[in-house]
Amino acid sequence: MVSTVWSLQQGHLSGTVFYKYMDFRILTVGQASLNTNFGAIGSTVIRNEKFRVGVDDWAGRGGFGSLMAQAHRTVAIAFGGTYDSKSFNENIKDIKIANKIFQEEFHEKYTDYVIRTGKKYRYDEHVKSSGTFGVNMSVLGEWLLSFNWETVNLSGSERKSLYALVKSHYLKQFNEEIVEPRTFATCGEPCPLTCKKIYHEHKKDYEPYEALGPNSGIFDQRDAEKAVKEVEVMGFDAIEFGNVSSWILECIYKGLLRKEELGLEADVEFDPRNYKIEFSQGNAKAVIKLAELVAYGEGMGAILAMGVRVAAKELDKQFAERVKSFGNTFVDSTLYIPYGKIGCMSPIQYWVPEAFVPMPIQGKYLTNYTINSLPPRELGKSCAERAIKELYSEEMGVCRFHRGWTEKTVETLLRRGRSININLYEHCRGLMQKIVEYDRKANQYPVFWETKKTKDVIRTYLPEVRKKMPAEN
Numbered sequence: 001m002v003s004t005v006w007s008l009q010q011g012h013l014s015g016t017v018f019y020k021y022m023d024f025r026i027l028t029v030g031q032a033s034l035n036t037n038f039g040a041i042g043s044t045v046i047r048n049e050k051f052r053v054g055v056d057d058w059a060g061r062g063g064f065g066s067l068m069a070q071a072h073r074t075v076a077i078a079f080g081g082t083y084d085s086k087s088f089n090e091n092i093k094d095i096k097i098a099n100k101i102f103q104e105e106f107h108e109k110y111t112d113y114v115i116r117t118g119k120k121y122r123y124d125e126h127v128k129s130s131g132t133f134g135v136n137m138s139v140l141g142e143w144l145l146s147f148n149w150e151t152v153n154l155s156g157s158e159r160k161s162l163y164a165l166v167k168s169h170y171l172k173q174f175n176e177e178i179v180e181p182r183t184f185a186t187c188g189e190p191c192p193l194t195c196k197k198i199y200h201e202h203k204k205d206y207e208p209y210e211a212l213g214p215n216s217g218i219f220d221q222r223d224a225e226k227a228v229k230e231v232e233v234m235g236f237d238a239i240e241f242g243n244v245s246s247w248i249l250e251c252i253y254k255g256l257l258r259k260e261e262l263g264l265e266a267d268v269e270f271d272p273r274n275y276k277i278e279f280s281q282g283n284a285k286a287v288i289k290l291a292e293l294v295a296y297g298e299g300m301g302a303i304l305a306m307g308v309r310v311a312a313k314e315l316d317k318q319f320a321e322r323v324k325s326f327g328n329t330f331v332d333s334t335l336y337i338p339y340g341k342i343g344c345m346s347p348i349q350y351w352v353p354e355a356f357v358p359m360p361i362q363g364k365y366l367t368n369y370t371i372n373s374l375p376p377r378e379l380g381k382s383c384a385e386r387a388i389k390e391l392y393s394e395e396m397g398v399c400r401f402h403r404g405w406t407e408k409t410v411e412t413l414l415r416r417g418r419s420i421n422i423n424l425y426e427h428c429r430g431l432m433q434k435i436v437e438y439d440r441k442a443n444q445y446p447v448f449w450e451t452k453k454t455k456d457v458i459r460t461y462l463p464e465v466r467k468k469m470p471a472e473n
Contacts, residue, residue, distance in 0.1 A: 024080020030235015211242020
């Protein structure tokens, strides 16, 4: 192992490193973790004394940063080294040996298998784009969500018109600036998928640039970059904050809130039927201001810091007369999966009922989130099956972007590399049962949908999916 001696001299941290510079990472939280329940943990690789600009990783869903800071009173963890105590029967870290195993067991070279099953994250020739942002924005079409999911209540032609703005501008910018020049990178591992899509210092994935993009009324990359950057600098779970910001912007548009009550200067334009790209700038400015208010718990930001479920009910009380006159509540416009009395999770950014199925772990794709027309019982079964398979990646510490091949091969690699024989499906099924039992003891039990908008998502989905997938006679 590389040895490092650190000492604090005259108020400055100095270090002497023996042999060579040590690879290490720092996990840390931001301001949001100190004052909200949806702060994230952020991390980046530091290699050869340099940060890798734009290549960062986040543990955001479920408020891991808030838990680390508020419950464990820890704001940063540094770790690293080069010592590897693992011994292999067959060294699966050696590409030659890995290729040999893959040829024998799966009749395909390792790299070919990885690239074929992970083309979405590397480059999809079919849509001429790549990564979660590029491929999702290319294929979702009229199913793409915007304006706090309000588009689920629009006609098909209206949704197509909004998607045209995405395709001709928001997606076009991404393809021209990232895909065509191939500004791709990895997380620091020697990975052939190069899933990190980089534009200057910005790493672009679907969920943050959707939640803080079209769903927050922002259809321009420059404006979305500013919004996402501010939210990340504050240390939020960007998806959760996007759920908060889109809800508040809709409330301002509907008149339930006034921008002055939040200290906002920019006008908010949140009408999906009369929207122009130029409106992105004002909406982004509003999101940036909201991020600061919530992260520091200032003014109404202190209420929003409690999360949409608690905050919406509190605002209904504070503005009871206004709510009564409008005939529309703050709760009506929120979206979340409720747990217990006050817990909630914002949904993944896909218009599918599986995003609202009361799974033990929601918000992290441990569900079946494909567009389908399965009946309720079959849908629930498919979500549970998918949750168990998704745990393969969680348990093995493997990036889920590789699930297309790891779910089929990891048992073989464990057997040949480490002589470990395990039925991973049964192992993960048992783990999921333990998580369910833990949730029950923590009183984080599933609760039926509470909001009008959530029910609208399901209600409008059913006839639309029948059009897309007509039932067989």
